[in-house]
Amino acid sequence: MLYDCPECGLPATVTPRGTFSSTSGPVEHVAVHCAADHRFLGPADTLRVLVPRP
Template identity: 50%
Template sequence: MSLDLTLCPDCGAPAEVEWRAVMESTDGPVEHARVRCLRGHWYLLPVASLAGPGCRLAQSPTSFRE
């Protein structure tokens, strides 16, 4: 099983995407994710707002070990 990692939108620490789900909105369905960082913050936010492909952590799950 591989981890789906991103950065915490609050503190920038490594964060795990715990689950994803599609939720209805007035503009149509939007994919959301529950994200929890190493410092204990957690968020439920649209997947589009997660750290994108330019994020080293999103590209390489082991990059925070460097």
């Protein structure tokens, strides 16, 4: 599955990284790597899924 890069919007792949503690409970974090070589580590629920165009 491809996602939008948080910085440039290009297609990005996501690698699950694990769950981190927070004051409101555990939060799943993932690593994002896009076609422009941007890399991020952040909460999984903040990513947008790219929808394939017909």
